[in-house]
Each structure stands twice: as structure tokens, then as C-alpha cells.
Amino acid sequence: MATDDLMSKALAALDEVDGPMSVEVIHRLVDVGAATDPMTITQVADLLGMSPHTLRYYERIGLVEVARDAGGHRSYDAQAVRRLVFLTRMRLSGMAMRDLQHYMRLADEGEGTVPERLDLLLEHRDTIRRQLKELTLSLAATEYKIATYGGHTGPSSAGNA
Numbered sequence: 201m202a203t204d205d206l207m208s209k210a211l212a213a214l215d216e217v218d219g220p221m222s223v224e225v226i227h228r229l230v231d232v233g234a235a236t237d238p239m240t241i242t243q244v245a246d247l248l249g250m251s252p253h254t255l256r257y258y259e260r261i262g263l264v265e266v267a268r269d270a271g272g273h274r275s276y277d278a279q280a281v282r283r284l285v286f287l288t289r290m291r292l293s294g295m296a297m298r299d300l301q302h303y304m305r306l307a308d309e310g311e312g313t314v315p316e317r318l319d320l321l322l323e324h325r326d327t328i329r330r331q332l333k334e335l336t337l338s339l340a341a342t343e344y345k346i347a348t349y350g351g352h353t354g355p356s357s358a359g360n361a
Contacts, residue, residue, distance in 0.1 A: 238267070238275040247281070248288055255284070261297070263287055263304050293328050 241252045258264050259274075264283050269275045276284075283304075290300055303320050306313035343353040 238269070238277055239281065241274045241276070244276045244281060244284065248284055250284075250288065258284070258287065261301060263300060290324070293324070294331065295324055299324070 239247070241255055244250075245252045245255055255264075255266075255274075259266050264280050264287070266274045266276055266280055287300060287304075290303075291297075295303075299320065303317060306317050306320075346353050
């Protein structure tokens with residue numbers, strides 16, 4: 201599934217939410233719960249819309265641990281895939297690699313680091329909220345110009361481009 205496809209699926213899932221968003225929306229995006237068999241790097245890359253090179257890089261910098269099979273090939277279990285789903289969402293939201301590395305080191309250290317992880321996520325949430333406000337202003341300026349030129353504003357008109 202390409203990154204654009206994953207994002208389209210995520211946005212469609214958000215449209216189905218009635219009320220506050222639940223973590224279940226995120227879990228449904230990539231259903232790894234039923235997958236009990238280890239996955240190859242190619243399978244995980246296809247599932248997440250990432251390149252195998254990126255997956256190897258994430259492993260090399262310590263963001264994810266990946267077991268090896270008898271032949272020495274990477275073997276991703278459900279836990280590794282869930283971690284990668286989280287990593288892709290955080291990267292998509294603009295979290296810096298150094299912050300992700302710090303967060304994952306803390307997560308690997310255990311429950312004693314929950315307060316520090318919470319602080320990191322609260323700070324990141326504030327950054328995302330600011331970006332959303334900035335994008336909302338940019339959207340308003342774009343909608344204004346579209347209306348100025350006689351175009352129609354409102355829901356997506358990408359098919360009319």
C-alpha cells in the first residue's frame with residue numbers, strides 16, 4: 201500500500217468518525233492483529249508504503265528491532281510492524297528523527313519513562329495543532345483566491361483541476 205493510499209485510507213476513516221477520534225481508527229488502518237506469521241521486508245514495505253531501504257535505515261538507527269530467520273533474512277513480527285505504523289504516523293506528522301529516536305529509546309527502557317514520553321507527545325501534539333491552524337489559514341487564503349477568480353469553494357474539487 202503506497203503512502204498516498206495509506207493517507208487516503210486514514211482520511212476516509214476520519215470521515216467515518218462520529219465524535220472524538222479513537223485510537224481504533226489508527227489501528228484499523230493497518231490491521232496486523234490477524235497476522236501471526238512473520239513478514240519479509242518486502243511484505244512490510246508494501247504494507248506500509250515504505251521502501252525496504254527506509255526499513256533497513258530505521259533498523260540501523262535503532263527505531264525498530266527486527267529478528268532474522270534461519271537464512272539471515274529480516275523477519276518482522278506483529279510488534280515490529282505496529283511500531284513501524286506508529287513511526288510512519290509520527291514522521292508524517294513532522295516529528296523529527298532525533299525526537300523519534302529519543303522516544304523509542306525511552307519506550308524501550310520501560311514504564312518508568314512514561315512521564316517523559318507523555319511530555320514529548322504533548323509537545324508534538326501542540327506542534328501539530330499549530331500546523332493545522334497554519335494550514336487552515338492557508339486554505340482560507342486559497343479559497344478566497346479561488347472565489348476571486350470565479351471558482352467554486354468547498355469540498356474537494358480536485359477532479360475539476
